[in-house]
Amino acid sequence: MIFGTTTVSRTLTICVLVLAASAANAAEAPPAQSEQPSHEWTVEQVVLAIKEGRESSVSFEEETFSSLLTKPLIARGVLRFTPPSRLEKDVLEPSHERFVVEGDLVTFESERKRVKRTISLDDYPGLRGFVEAFRAGMTGDAALLKRLYETELEGHRRQWALHLRPRDPAGKAMLHSIQLTGSEGRILSITIRLPDGDRSVMTLSRGHMP
Amino acid sequence: MNTRRWVPALWLAVMACGLWFVSTRLSIHSELGDLLPEGVTSTQRLLLSQVRTGLSGRLILVALEGAPPDTLAAISAALGESLRADGRLGFVGNGQQAWPREDLAFITESRYLLSQAVTAERFSEASLRLALEQRLDDLRSPLAPLIKESVPSDPTGEVLSIVQSWSGWDPPTKYRGVWMTADHARALLVVETRVSGFDADAQESIHQNIRARFDEAARSSGASPRLVLSGPGVFAVEIQRTIETEAWRLSTVAAGLVLVFLLFSYRSPRLVLLTLIPISSGIVVGMIAVHWWFGFVHGITVGFGITLLGVVDDYPIHLFSHMTPRDSAHDVMKAIWPTMRLGILTTAIGFSSLLLAGYPALAQLGLLAVVGLLTGAFVTRWVLPACFSQGFVPRDIKQGFPARGNWSRMGSALALIVLVLATSALIWSDTPLWEQDVGSLSPLSDDKKQMDQRLRQELGAPDVRDLLVIEGPTVEDVLVKAEAVMPKLDRLAQSGELAGYDIVSRYLPSYRRQQERQRALPERAVLERNLEAVSKGLPFAPGLFAPFLSAVESARSRQLVDRGAFAGTMMAMKLESLIFSQQDRWVAVAPLRGVADRQQLVATVEQWGEGSVRYVDLKEESNRLMTAYRDRTLQLLGWGLAAIACTLIVGLRSITLVGRVLAPIVCALIVVAAVLRGMGESLSLFHVATFLLVIGLGLDYALFFNRAEGTEDDRTRTRFGLLVCGTTTILVFGVLAFSTIPVLHAIGLTAACGSLSCLAFAALMARRDAHAA
Numbered sequence: 001m002i003f004g005t006t007t008v009s010r011t012l013t014i015c016v017l018v019l020a021a022s023a024a025n026a027a028e029a030p031p032a033q034s035e036q037p038s039h040e041w042t043v044e045q046v047v048l049a050i051k052e053g054r055e056s057s058v059s060f061e062e063e064t065f066s067s068l069l070t071k072p073l074i075a076r077g078v079l080r081f082t083p084p085s086r087l088e089k090d091v092l093e094p095s096h097e098r099f100v101v102e103g104d105l106v107t108f109e110s111e112r113k114r115v116k117r118t119i120s121l122d123d124y125p126g127l128r129g130f131v132e133a134f135r136a137g138m139t140g141d142a143a144l145l146k147r148l149y150e151t152e153l154e155g156h157r158r159q160w161a162l163h164l165r166p167r168d169p170a171g172k173a174m175l176h177s178i179q180l181t182g183s184e185g186r187i188l189s190i191t192i193r194l195p196d197g198d199r200s201v202m203t204l205s206r207g208h209m210p
Numbered sequence: 211m212n213t214r215r216w217v218p219a220l221w222l223a224v225m226a227c228g229l230w231f232v233s234t235r236l237s238i239h240s241e242l243g244d245l246l247p248e249g250v251t252s253t254q255r256l257l258l259s260q261v262r263t264g265l266s267g268r269l270i271l272v273a274l275e276g277a278p279p280d281t282l283a284a285i286s287a288a289l290g291e292s293l294r295a296d297g298r299l300g301f302v303g304n305g306q307q308a309w310p311r312e313d314l315a316f317i318t319e320s321r322y323l324l325s326q327a328v329t330a331e332r333f334s335e336a337s338l339r340l341a342l343e344q345r346l347d348d349l350r351s352p353l354a355p356l357i358k359e360s361v362p363s364d365p366t367g368e369v370l371s372i373v374q375s376w377s378g379w380d381p382p383t384k385y386r387g388v389w390m391t392a393d394h395a396r397a398l399l400v401v402e403t404r405v406s407g408f409d410a411d412a413q414e415s416i417h418q419n420i421r422a423r424f425d426e427a428a429r430s431s432g433a434s435p436r437l438v439l440s441g442p443g444v445f446a447v448e449i450q451r452t453i454e455t456e457a458w459r460l461s462t463v464a465a466g467l468v469l470v471f472l473l474f475s476y477r478s479p480r481l482v483l484l485t486l487i488p489i490s491s492g493i494v495v496g497m498i499a500v501h502w503w504f505g506f507v508h509g510i511t512v513g514f515g516i517t518l519l520g521v522v523d524d525y526p527i528h529l530f531s532h533m534t535p536r537d538s539a540h541d542v543m544k545a546i547w548p549t550m551r552l553g554i555l556t557t558a559i560g561f562s563s564l565l566l567a568g569y570p571a572l573a574q575l576g577l578l579a580v581v582g583l584l585t586g587a588f589v590t591r592w593v594l595p596a597c598f599s600q601g602f603v604p605r606d607i608k609q610g611f612p613a614r615g616n617w618s619r620m621g622s623a624l625a626l627i628v629l630v631l632a633t634s635a636l637i638w639s640d641t642p643l644w645e646q647d648v649g650s651l652s653p654l655s656d657d658k659k660q661m662d663q664r665l666r667q668e669l670g671a672p673d674v675r676d677l678l679v680i681e682g683p684t685v686e687d688v689l690v691k692a693e694a695v696m697p698k699l700d701r702l703a704q705s706g707e708l709a710g711y712d713i714v715s716r717y718l719p720s721y722r723r724q725q726e727r728q729r730a731l732p733e734r735a736v737l738e739r740n741l742e743a744v745s746k747g748l749p750f751a752p753g754l755f756a757p758f759l760s761a762v763e764s765a766r767s768r769q770l771v772d773r774g775a776f777a778g779t780m781m782a783m784k785l786e787s788l789i790f791s792q793q794d795r796w797v798a799v800a801p802l803r804g805v806a807d808r809q810q811l812v813a814t815v816e817q818w819g820e821g822s823v824r825y826v827d828l829k830e831e832s833n834r835l836m837t838a839y840r841d842r843t844l845q846l847l848g849w850g851l852a853a854i855a856c857t858l859i860v861g862l863r864s865i866t867l868v869g870r871v872l873a874p875i876v877c878a879l880i881v882v883a884a885v886l887r888g889m890g891e892s893l894s895l896f897h898v899a900t901f902l903l904v905i906g907l908g909l910d911y912a913l914f915f916n917r918a919e920g921t922e923d924d925r926t927r928t929r930f931g932l933l934v935c936g937t938t939t940i941l942v943f944g945v946l947a948f949s950t951i952p953v954l955h956a957i958g959l960t961a962a963c964g965s966l967s968c969l970a971f972a973a974l975m976a977r978r979d980a981h982a983a
Binding site for chain 1: 305340343344346347349350354358361362383384385386387388749750751752754
């Protein structure tokens, strides 16, 4: 009478997917609205710019640094977003892996592990925060983002960095912080720092992989 | 005069003691399992032990519905959390349950003995390379902190592989972290109780707790969802409570009707109260006897026993009917005693065949009935007459009661016609004579059964019905056989003949298999060399896998895992239900899920050609068991009838008279069977048991009808008495026939029809010479 609880390794990747996918929406943003009269660059404006600048697909390169490793792991692939809530991460290198988040469900496929599974986002409380945060970002809901994270914005419109720190304990246990850097409505990189010091850095670029 | 004082006083004293004993000392059980037989064949014993304590019997399926999915998910989460705090529950699954720390520690410790993935190949360069690459994939994912810790000691992921294999089947789909049907209409939970599903009282208190926790969770959600509970334990409670309330309600109605009828017949409240003396004495003494012999009295025995003892009520009625202003109660009693004694004796013989049926439920009933009957008769004979004052004159029943007409000759012809019709109906009816399906005896509605099936499918919970049984002289032998069966079952699952299965060897490998795994583990130097070779080009820190090397090394000489090693883990209880000893042998049961074609499966398992591996369809087996007991009861009934005939020959000293007494009963049984069949009812064990009651009643009627009596006056009294007896019986059982519970309905209908036809046939076949005068 024991049921599967060990989708851990499969679920692990969801965060990245979610983060990256939502970022994808904003990777190639148009220039910020010039009619904005204020000189101050706020979280609200970043979120709004990201929402307006989202694109349907974008390439990524992701570097993962771990204390178990002597050098970073590198993965490359494509992120896709289909409004209103479908997020997809296609890892093409070093091996094929695919994640699709739709509503509460996450479908994971791995060539190397020869599995295809569907799990619920709520199995991992920390994850739900990510998804909600980035959906908030996509829909320009800065209020929700601020409720879930402590936010801190640095720099100016042309070169900004947004730091997010989870507010709830479950999120804190899984994640130290997220840092987004960008210019106008375009996200250039996402850095995820874990509580034990490991981190991953995802660089986003327009167009497809070679 | 003296006896008029001390006999009732003594009776009162004895009854007071008896009532005190009954109310304080008697343990009345309600666990249905207590009434189950031991079983004759080993398969039957297995079936019954499964029914009593098996895992499937202890599962409660829970569904929440009637609210938006988000609300249902929140309630399921809250309910799951509060139920996990209940020590009476072994497992609460709603999709959120996690492995307990002790279990994970045990798995981690013994991973190289427990994991099915452990082969020599697993540690080859190619496999290790793949494993390490997969670990890199894991480390790339953001939940890496959770598995990062295990990478250095378990790079091949054995813990994960064990946990996945132990998780058994595909769980239901999830929504917001909890199990929910694909259409999000129902949130699903499954609860495993530690007590047997048949322990109705313990089950009921668990169900109440689930309902209370649900109400709490639902209240805070602000919605008004519904809670559905299903499963054997839930049904056991429901059946028990339905039987109790219905038996109580119907008995009350019947008792009321009988009292009113007796009052109308005798116009004397005093006589009506006096009729209660023998039957109440019989019930009290009978219950004490059952308690003394069996150690407990089952609630259901009491209910049915009182019904059977209804026949005792006829004895005081005979006494009252024969009383006249001329004779004292003692004289009347003395006059009718020989006839009554014979009736009592033969009825007791009939009831004692229940005692010998070997079915605990019927044996209790038989003992209660026999002891109660004898007590009631004793009290009627020696106590009741003492309760009348000299010269007490009951109502003169001659007035308004028609004298016997001339219809008896015509009646004989009528009886013959009825008999011929009944026999032909019995022979030509389309209705199967015997009920083969135990399920039809269940008072559960079809809706409930269907709901249970649906929840079972949605949850992927094992059906209570299909088992693979593996037997052997030792645990090791059974485990080796089970391991051999697993790949065969896997093939059946792949071809769709099975949806899934659970088996002990999934959790506990045989010593042989564990030793094979130990031999497959490479020496430290070999493993180190392989690891070094595959690590080239991979970015793992140097020396990272030292814990892995020592874990494999120590596993090579580790003590093997046995059943005892699971003590204290969540798996221990599961193992107990999957492998257990039964009379010097060990038995493993593998519950099968979603069997497509049962007959096909029987053939397939036979083809495997292993005598110690059998497929058992529990439902089929219960039917067989029921049929066996029915046949045995029927056989005893035959012997009982023979014994009754012998007693009658001795008592009546006339073969013709014995024929006159027995013929109406045999005719009545034929007619009752025909009527039941005509109504589309197939006969079950309970009908057969009720035939005994019919025989008892019929004997009483026929004996009194054939009693040599002097005057026409006496005969009128006899007929009046018999009419009162017959009517009370028909009233009581006629009411029972309206019960929605199949068993009560069967008993009621059989006894009411039987009583009516016994009375009619006995009247029609009574000896004429007595009336010739």
